[in-house]
Amino acid sequence: KAGVTQTPRYLIKTRGQQVTLSCSPISGHRSVSWYQQTPGQGLQFLFEYFSETQRNKGNFPGRFSGRQFSNSRSEMNVSTLELGDSALYLCASSLSTGPQGTLNEQYFGPGTRLTVT
Amino acid sequence: DAKTTQPPSMDCAEGRAANLPCNHSTISGNEYVYWYRQIHSQGPQYIIHGLKNNETNEMASLIITEDRKSSTLILPHATLRDTAVYYCIVPFYNQGGKLIFGQGTELSVKP
Numbered sequence: 001k002a003g004v005t006q007t008p009r010y011l012i013k014t015r016g017q018q019v020t021l022s023c024s025p026i027s028g029h030r031s032v033s034w035y036q037q038t039p040g041q042g043l044q045f046l047f048e049y050f051s052e053t054q055r056n057k058g059n060f061p062g063r064f065s066g067r068q069f070s071n072s073r074s075e076m077n078v079s080t081l082e083l084g085d086s087a088l089y090l091c092a093s094s095l096s097t098g099p100q101g102t103l104n105e106q107y108f109g110p111g112t113r114l115t116v117t
Numbered sequence: 118d119a120k121t122t123q124p125p126s127m128d129c130a131e132g133r134a135a136n137l138p139c140n141h142s143t144i145s146g147n148e149y150v151y152w153y154r155q156i157h158s159q160g161p162q163y164i165i166h167g168l169k170n171n172e173t174n175e176m177a178s179l180i181i182t183e184d185r186k187s188s189t190l191i192l193p194h195a196t197l198r199d200t201a202v203y204y205c206i207v208p209f210y211n212q213g214g215k216l217i218f219g220q221g222t223e224l225s226v227k228p
Binding site for chain 1: 151
């Protein structure tokens with residue numbers, strides 16, 4: 001099976017712009033989660049989607065949003081970019097069909113490295 | 118906040134067993150313990166999870182104490198490629214899909 005894929009792998013944007021990142025989960029996986037990783041804050045949860053619905057959300061401002069499509073592919077959007085948004089954005093997928101243990105057996109993609117200048 | 122505490126760093130000799138401890142004293146009866154690792158510049162990799170029984174797979178073994186307040190991840194024969202940051206995670210039961218990563222343990226496997 002192919003793993004989680006994320007596009008693009010690298011991105012450079014200017015402050016004030018917006019950006020959209022894409023994630024394709026492992027075939028058959030219905031849950032997609034997004035994380036931000038920075039040297040200062042480490043790995044932080046952004047949000048999780050299942051069947052096109054956001055089920056969980058982390059403590060990020062409304063500039064960070066996401067969505068999931070009927071084929072389980074997901075996108076996240078960051079509007080009005082700030083320098084502090086420079087980070088590695090990671091997407092993970094899981095079966096999320098239970099038992100409960102498998103809900104958090106997540107498989108991560110390689111990430112999108114976003115640099116805001 | 119993360120529900121786990123781990124030592125910030127550990128060393129291990131190549132070929133020896135690496136035993137990584139984790140404390141999760143506030144774990145609830147229906148919450149699982151998960152272990153992930155992140156090799157430099159890569160996405161985290163799922164290793165293993167367990168509820169109360171010891172678990173083993175091709176990558177590692179997970180030993181959970183009887184009171185479930187702590188656990189140990191065991192890499193039986195560590196190699197240089199096992200050098201990574203190892204995260205022990207206890208997700209909230211009603212927040213499936215949400216992993217809270219702490220600082221983890223940076224394991225250095227030395228020749």
